[in-house]
Amino acid sequence: MKKLLLLPVLVTTLVLTSAFIPQNYEIGKERNSNFSENIQSVIEIESSMVSTEEKMEEKKPEEKKFIKWIEFNPSYQILGRVQKAHVKLVSKGITDIGSCEILAYLALKNSNRFNIKADTKNLSKLMKELESGNRESIDKYEDNKYFKYYVESYHAVLDGIIDAKSGTIIGFHPIAKGFWHTGYSDFGNSRTYGFKRRHLGHDLYGGVGTPIISMESGTITELGWNRYGGWRVGIRSEDTKRYYYYAHLRKDHPYPAHLKIGDKVEAGQVIGYLGQTGYSSKENVNMKTKAHLHFGMQIIFDKSQEDGNGEIWIDVYNICKFLSANKAKVVKDTETKEYSRVI
Numbered sequence: 642m643k644k645l646l647l648l649p650v651l652v653t654t655l656v657l658t659s660a661f662i663p664q665n666y667e668i669g670k671e672r673n674s675n676f677s678e679n680i681q682s683v684i685e686i687e688s689s690m691v692s693t694e695e696k697m698e699e700k701k702p703e704e705k706k707f708i709k710w711i712e713f714n715p716s717y718q719i720l721g722r723v724q725k726a727h728v729k730l731v732s733k734g735i736t737d738i739g740s741c742e743i744l745a746y747l748a749l750k751n752s753n754r755f756n757i758k759a760d761t762k763n764l765s766k767l768m769k770e771l772e773s774g775n776r777e778s779i780d781k782y783e784d785n786k787y788f789k790y791y792v793e794s795y796h797a798v799l800d801g802i803i804d805a806k807s808g809t810i811i812g813f814h815p816i817a818k819g820f821w822h823t824g825y826s827d828f829g830n831s832r833t834y835g836f837k838r839r840h841l842g843h844d845l846y847g848g849v850g851t852p853i854i855s856m857e858s859g860t861i862t863e864l865g866w867n868r869y870g871g872w873r874v875g876i877r878s879e880d881t882k883r884y885y886y887y888a889h890l891r892k893d894h895p896y897p898a899h900l901k902i903g904d905k906v907e908a909g910q911v912i913g914y915l916g917q918t919g920y921s922s923k924e925n926v927n928m929k930t931k932a933h934l935h936f937g938m939q940i941i942f943d944k945s946q947e948d949g950n951g952e953i954w955i956d957v958y959n960i961c962k963f964l965s966a967n968k969a970k971v972v973k974d975t976e977t978k979e980y981s982r983v984i
């Protein structure tokens with residue numbers, strides 16, 4: 642009987658959030674997954690977002706609730722406009738509505754299909770209201786479970802990029818200031834080395850040796866050779882919600898010599914050099930494609946999401962474009978040949 646009651650709820654939530662259909666395949670780590678398992682995980686998220694009494698009864702008491710899937714869709718233009726709106730609100734003394742709350746509001750309005758024209762219009766309308774002291778549009782969502790889901794998701798993605806309190810940009814572009822790079826929106830494209838899988842990051846093409854910058858402060862949790870990523874560095878944010886993956890680093894001299902697992906790094910610090918290593922179980926081998934940085938961001942709410950089918954990787958293309966406005970200036974030490982940030 643309970644199952645019958647739940648069915649329409651599941652169907653409705655799946656339709657409502659069809660934008661969450663996952664592209665959750667592989668790159669950061671060596672693993673595979675299949676589509677039906679991912680569909681199942683979407684059903685689990687959606688049903689976990691439905692906190693009806695019926696559902697609560699069905700859950701085992703020890704089952705933990707956490708977000709199981711995020712599709713991060715705002716364009717860099719919208720991110721820029723929302724971040725500026727956030728700073729403006731803070732200057733007007735409104736400190737509880739920031740970038741994440743505004744994005745959540747827009748995502749509810751556009752069903753997570755961000756559209757520059759409609760979103761800009763909705764943003765202007767909201768700002769006009771808020772600046773005149775009318776908070777109704779946001780306050781009415783206070784107890785809305787989707788609004789809460791979006792707010793929590795956006796905080797998990799953006800807390801190292803946009804300061805949640807002040808609205809200022811605190812994240813750095815992964816390529817140092819003054820170095821050329823190019824790339825396109827390539828998240829989810831298929832890759833065939835090893836096994837068929839999806840591309841869970843963004844490739845930034847540039848010159849070999851270009852200094853790579855840590856987007857956020859954190860701790861180095863992975864450093865060394867991986868058969869897919871080649872020489873790579875993995876950094877976990879202080880709040881542990883984000884894992885940043887920088888791969889295909891330079892042959893022979895992939896990162897500053899002193900770096901090691903466990904080191905704390907600062908946002909803006911040089912943590913590697915662009916190269917073209919990887920796609921080989923043998924260490925220090927260049928792959929045949931063009932030199933580029935593979936940059937990935939994984940969101941982790943629960944230990945079970947660190948590895949395997951529960952991994953959430955974000956499309957970072959728009960975040961990188963947004964952070965083009967904040968690049969770290971670096972200088973080369975002619976003796977050690979290492980670059981470091983100029984503050």
Ligand SMILES: [Zn+2]
Pocket residue numbers: 840842843844934935936
């Ligand atoms: Zn890549």
